[in-house]
Amino acid sequence: MEHKTETSGSEAKTTRRLHVTDISCAGCVETVEKTLRSVPGVSDAQVNFAERTATVTGNVSPDVLVTAVGKAGYTASLLEDEDAEAEKENAELRHYRKLLRQTTVSGVISVLILAVSMFHLLPSLDSASGRISWGTVSLLTLFVLAYGGGRFFTGALKSFRNHNANMDTLIAVGTGVAWVYSTFVVLFPDSLAEVARHLYFETAALIIAFIDLGSALEMRARGMTSQAIKRLMGLRPRTARVVRGGEEVDIPIGLVIPGDVVRVRPGEKIPVDGEVVEGSSHVDESMLTGEPIPVEKKKGDTVVGGTINKTGSFLFRADRVGKDTALARIIDMVRKAQNAKPEIGRLADKVSGIFVPTVLIIAVVTMLVWFNFGPSPHITYILVTTMAVLIIACPCALGLATPISVMVGVGKAAEYGVLIRKGDALQQAGQLTTIVLDKTGTITEGKPVVTSVEPVPGALSGDELLALAAGVESGSEHPLAQAVVEAARAKNMELKTVESFEAVSGHGVRAVYDGNTVLVGNRKLMDENGIDTGPMIEAWERLSKKGQTVVFTALNGTPAGLLGISDPVKPDSKEAVARLRGQGIKVIMLTGDNSLTARSVAEQVGVDDFIAEVLPEDKAREISRLREKGEKVGMVGDGINDAPALAGADVGFAIGTGTDVAIESADITLMRGSLHGVADAVSISKATVRNIKENLFGAFAYNTLAIPVAAGILFPFTGLLLNPVIAGAAMALSSVTVVTNANRLRWYRP
Amino acid sequence: MNIIVNVLGLILAAFIVWWFWISKRGTETRAGGDTIGIVVDGGVYTPAVIRVAAWRPVTLRFLRKDSSPCAEKVIFSGLDLSADLPVGKPYDLSFVPEKAGEYDFTCQMAMYRGRLIVEENTKP
Numbered sequence: 043m044e045h046k047t048e049t050s051g052s053e054a055k056t057t058r059r060l061h062v063t064d065i066s067c068a069g070c071v072e073t074v075e076k077t078l079r080s081v082p083g084v085s086d087a088q089v090n091f092a093e094r095t096a097t098v099t100g101n102v103s104p105d106v107l108v109t110a111v112g113k114a115g116y117t118a119s120l121l122e123d124e125d126a127e128a129e130k131e132n133a134e135l136r137h138y139r140k141l142l143r144q145t146t147v148s149g150v151i152s153v154l155i156l157a158v159s160m161f162h163l164l165p166s167l168d169s170a171s172g173r174i175s176w177g178t179v180s181l182l183t184l185f186v187l188a189y190g191g192g193r194f195f196t197g198a199l200k201s202f203r204n205h206n207a208n209m210d211t212l213i214a215v216g217t218g219v220a221w222v223y224s225t226f227v228v229l230f231p232d233s234l235a236e237v238a239r240h241l242y243f244e245t246a247a248l249i250i251a252f253i254d255l256g257s258a259l260e261m262r263a264r265g266m267t268s269q270a271i272k273r274l275m276g277l278r279p280r281t282a283r284v285v286r287g288g289e290e291v292d293i294p295i296g297l298v299i300p301g302d303v304v305r306v307r308p309g310e311k312i313p314v315d316g317e318v319v320e321g322s323s324h325v326d327e328s329m330l331t332g333e334p335i336p337v338e339k340k341k342g343d344t345v346v347g348g349t350i351n352k353t354g355s356f357l358f359r360a361d362r363v364g365k366d367t368a369l370a371r372i373i374d375m376v377r378k379a380q381n382a383k384p385e386i387g388r389l390a391d392k393v394s395g396i397f398v399p400t401v402l403i404i405a406v407v408t409m410l411v412w413f414n415f416g417p418s419p420h421i422t423y424i425l426v427t428t429m430a431v432l433i434i435a436c437p438c439a440l441g442l443a444t445p446i447s448v449m450v451g452v453g454k455a456a457e458y459g460v461l462i463r464k465g466d467a468l469q470q471a472g473q474l475t476t477i478v479l480d481k482t483g484t485i486t487e488g489k490p491v492v493t494s495v496e497p498v499p500g501a502l503s504g505d506e507l508l509a510l511a512a513g514v515e516s517g518s519e520h521p522l523a524q525a526v527v528e529a530a531r532a533k534n535m536e537l538k539t540v541e542s543f544e545a546v547s548g549h550g551v552r553a554v555y556d557g558n559t560v561l562v563g564n565r566k567l568m569d570e571n572g573i574d575t576g577p578m579i580e581a582w583e584r585l586s587k588k589g590q591t592v593v594f595t596a597l598n599g600t601p602a603g604l605l606g607i608s609d610p611v612k613p614d615s616k617e618a619v620a621r622l623r624g625q626g627i628k629v630i631m632l633t634g635d636n637s638l639t640a641r642s643v644a645e646q647v648g649v650d651d652f653i654a655e656v657l658p659e660d661k662a663r664e665i666s667r668l669r670e671k672g673e674k675v676g677m678v679g680d681g682i683n684d685a686p687a688l689a690g691a692d693v694g695f696a697i698g699t700g701t702d703v704a705i706e707s708a709d710i711t712l713m714r715g716s717l718h719g720v721a722d723a724v725s726i727s728k729a730t731v732r733n734i735k736e737n738l739f740g741a742f743a744y745n746t747l748a749i750p751v752a753a754g755i756l757f758p759f760t761g762l763l764l765n766p767v768i769a770g771a772a773m774a775l776s777s778v779t780v781v782t783n784a785n786r787l788r789w790y791r792p
Numbered sequence: 793m794n795i796i797v798n799v800l801g802l803i804l805a806a807f808i809v810w811w812f813w814i815s816k817r818g819t820e821t822r823a824g825g826d827t828i829g830i831v832v833d834g835g836v837y838t839p840a841v842i843r844v845a846a847w848r849p850v851t852l853r854f855l856r857k858d859s860s861p862c863a864e865k866v867i868f869s870g871l872d873l874s875a876d877l878p879v880g881k882p883y884d885l886s887f888v889p890e891k892a893g894e895y896d897f898t899c900q901m902a903m904y905r906g907r908l909i910v911e912e913n914t915k916p
Contacts, residue, residue, distance in 0.1 A: 133879045137859045193834075193860070200834035207812055208835045208903040257860075264861055381867050381874035381900070391869075394902040399812040403805050410801040414794070441901025464872075 060096045060118045077114040119296040141258035148190030152247035159244045167231040176228045183243040191250040207398035216432035220246040237419040249770035256774020263781040270453025277348035282313035302360040306351045314347040314363045321356030376456045380449045382465025387444030394441045401435040408753040430752035434769035438777035443737035446784040451730030458722045459713035467709035472727030480679040481633035486609040492529035494606030496581045507603040509535045514553040517543040548657035561596040586638030616647045618717035661687035725792035833857035837906035845913040851886040865900045
């Protein structure tokens, strides 16, 4: 897809609700209504003064409405999202209650009909009173079929007309045949032999009651599968305290616009995304990132909507609101991933596509086999077996097996700060044999600091060397360069302007600084420029063995000294690597650093292997090389500079805060900085795939065994046939079983 | 009698094969404008077969009338597109199909079934 946008409801005569602020009098109401009505496409607009809302009917996008109201001097925002969610929940509740009502009514009538049939409470069909009584039972059954199962019949008819067949088809044909035959017996008993005058009213009614009960139970269980989304949506605050006209006022969250200055007090949720402009505090971001320790926020830091302010009070400028906030994007992403189908479910999809017509053919074959080879009365055996085949076959269990587990699995991952973008990634993460970790920012903190300054004796002093390197590096965005500049600033050194500057990819920089030609970079840069590194080798080896990244400096073609830069390993990297290895995965570290530094870090965290001195552009090639060796490779990087490698891996894990482009660039995004997220993802993936397999096995096994049994395959050996009512109950419970098994994932702990 | 019943049974089986698998499935709609309405009700998408041109923006406006959970999602296989459909409110799914081919769109359980046929078209 080149471009994709989704909007909710913009058909002609669509009704939208807007919040409109600043309405203070009847004149305002008139102005806003007039403004909205003048927008092309709007057929009606009504403003509710008390609620400060406008209800607009027409075919026009919400942005146009908001803009029009804005031009009239008022502020409007769309209310539809909140309403849509509430409406969705209400619709689900209404449907669930309706199913319960249908179950109760159908159940009560079915039991009455069953009692009448079992205890022979009505006269036989030989008498006129008997035929009238059974005619009444027929009508009662028809009521059950219409009230409790009407949707199956209308659905079956529509599907049939559309050359399609679904679960409705099976239920409608099964129960319909039972009712039609029984009613025929009641109306024309003499046209059939006495042994064939069997009635199946209670069977048809009970099947409908059981299936209604099954649908209600399934719906209840399904509601639990979407709890992860509900939890994320529950993080959204409802109001914001905005500074307007010098005063702080509480307004609905939908009214906050970019540029608003928002006050957040201790204990309050941060309403939208933005940047702190005054004050400082600690913010608990655990609900988004899983990171339990509150993060300090001060002027210039970004804050994310939905997180909780702990201690201080501060003001921030709203930058992203509504659907643009990180939380909204996360909710959207989780929803989409929950709708995805991994490869493992494709077979079930194919089977589902041909399932119902196949069952119909099996039913016809069953009918013919009993007709040709079955005992008398043929019609009784044919009806019992054909009905049982139609009713017991359950496309729901098959269709639900994969998506319902994916839904819970993706939600479970989100709880641990693991955002899965693609259904296939959910499956493949558990199949990885090798995980490649980028060093900087992934294994390490990604915030390097200068820990050693070692000038060549007789050349410069330590401070002169630092000032020289920092002056040159001030033109670079590289994290190591930033560390050198920070070290110089910490010593209050004044840096002169660089006269010329050239970045040498993967090597360092060449610059003219203060009238001198200066080289700052790795040993390759020195070698390629003919610099004698002999006087610096001892220090290079010593610092490298400590895990420090060494930056060489040369002044006018002669060695000037070197700087040792440390990027501390994250406290839990070693433990997370051990977890991954414990999961049977080979862990490889990838870095642009030299071998000595890389070995030191590799030993600290306990990876199986490391690849050093890799240029950024070569990372993707290393991933390809591993894949060509037959490995299933996961790449973990910080999302932006590792993008080609992330894309080239079987599963790309972007490690980051979740507020940047990383969310969009990888198969899986880890909201917190810890590598434990990778182990969690692998673990949840394995659990989800196992759950899908259980469901698929259960659904396939159920249908494979149940259909022949219903067809009467056991009859020649045992004389037993399956009662269609039992088949109905089994069918109703099969999909409930699948959903319940998927819900077990909710309790999984990686 | 036996022969008649058996022949009728075989005809019924053949009809099932023909009706559900061989004959043209469902009504077909070709994108004339930018927006195509699709009603989700009673176990089917109406129309169930949509024909569009590659590289031209298209909006599928789903109107879900069926409140059962089966109908709540629509998923396009092979297009990385999916949506949650509200009950009784139109939902617009807008996109630009790039690659010609046939793509099934189904509910989560693959019971509601439709097909999007993307025809070759020159890239704008």
